[in-house]
Amino acid sequence: MAEIQQKDSGERKKGKQKKFNVRVDFTPMVDMNMLLITFFMLCTSMSKPQTMEISMPRKDLLNEQEQNKVKASKAMTILLGKEGKVYYYMGEPDYENPEMVQETDFSPNGLRAILLGRNQAVMQKIRELKQKKANLEISNEEYLRESAEIRKAKDSPVVLIKATDFANYRNLIDVLDEMQICNIGRYAIMDITPGDLRLLQDKTHDGYADDLKEVIEYRELKP
Structure with a gap:
C-alpha cells in the first residue's frame, strides 16, 4: 500500500513547495509472487529427455x-x-x-x-510411404510401423x-x-x-x- 506523508515544519516560507515522503508497501507483492510461482509450477510441462535408439550387439554372440x-x-x-x-x-x-x-x-x-x-532403395520406399501418409491413405501409426520394417529389412x-x-x-x-x-x-x-x-x-x-x-x-x- 502506498502512503504519502506530508512533511510540515510549521511555518512555511512564501513560494516554497511542500515536500512529500512517498513510501510504497510491497508486502502484498510477496503473496502475488508465490501465487504466480505455484501457478507456473503446476501448469508448466517439464521437457522430456530425447533418447536415441542404439543397436548394441551382445559380445558373447557377436565376435x-x-x-x-x-x-x-x-x-x-x-x-x-x-x-x-x-x-x-x-x-x-x-x-x-x-x-x-x-x-x-x-x-x-x-x-x-x-x-x-x-x-537408395530404402529412401525410395520411405518417400512413397510419406506420400501415402500425405494422401491420407495410411494413418500415422501405420506409417511409423511400416517405415520401421522398411529400415530393418534384410536387404537394407x-x-x-x-x-x-x-x-x-x-x-x-x-x-x-x-x-x-x-x-x-x-x-x-x-x-x-x-x-x-x-x-x-x-x-x-x-x-x-x-x-x-x-x-x-x-x-x-x-x-
Missing part, C-alpha cells in the same frame, strides 16, 4: 569372425579417428589392403552422401561404427545423427579391432601413426 559374415554388398564400416577425421570401407575388411579405406568428412557431400547412396545396408581411442564423443553423436537422417535402420557400435587400427595406421604419416601403433600393441597383449 569379430561373426561380424565378417555380414553380406559384403550391404556392409559398411565407419572408423572414427583423431581430430574429427572419419574413414570408411565397404564389405568385409581386407587387412592386407590399406587402399580399401577411404577418408571422408561430416559435410553433406561427405559421409551423408555416401550413406544415402548405399540406402548394415553400418558398423568403430571409434578409436582418440575419437571424441561429438563425432560419435554426429555419426548417429547421420544414421537417423539417412534412414539407416541396421547399425551398431562395435569395438575397433587391431586389424582396423592397422588399416588406419597405413593411412596416416604423422605422430598419429605412432599413437595407433601403441594402441595396437596394447590390444594385442591384452588378454
Whole structure:
C-alpha cells in the first residue's frame, strides 16, 4: 500500500513547495509472487529427455569372425579417428589392403552422401510411404510401423561404427545423427579391432601413426 506523508515544519516560507515522503508497501507483492510461482509450477510441462535408439550387439554372440559374415554388398564400416577425421570401407575388411579405406568428412557431400547412396532403395520406399501418409491413405501409426520394417529389412545396408581411442564423443553423436537422417535402420557400435587400427595406421604419416601403433600393441597383449 502506498502512503504519502506530508512533511510540515510549521511555518512555511512564501513560494516554497511542500515536500512529500512517498513510501510504497510491497508486502502484498510477496503473496502475488508465490501465487504466480505455484501457478507456473503446476501448469508448466517439464521437457522430456530425447533418447536415441542404439543397436548394441551382445559380445558373447557377436565376435569379430561373426561380424565378417555380414553380406559384403550391404556392409559398411565407419572408423572414427583423431581430430574429427572419419574413414570408411565397404564389405568385409581386407587387412592386407590399406587402399580399401577411404577418408571422408561430416559435410553433406561427405559421409551423408555416401550413406544415402548405399540406402537408395530404402529412401525410395520411405518417400512413397510419406506420400501415402500425405494422401491420407495410411494413418500415422501405420506409417511409423511400416517405415520401421522398411529400415530393418534384410536387404537394407548394415553400418558398423568403430571409434578409436582418440575419437571424441561429438563425432560419435554426429555419426548417429547421420544414421537417423539417412534412414539407416541396421547399425551398431562395435569395438575397433587391431586389424582396423592397422588399416588406419597405413593411412596416416604423422605422430598419429605412432599413437595407433601403441594402441595396437596394447590390444594385442591384452588378454
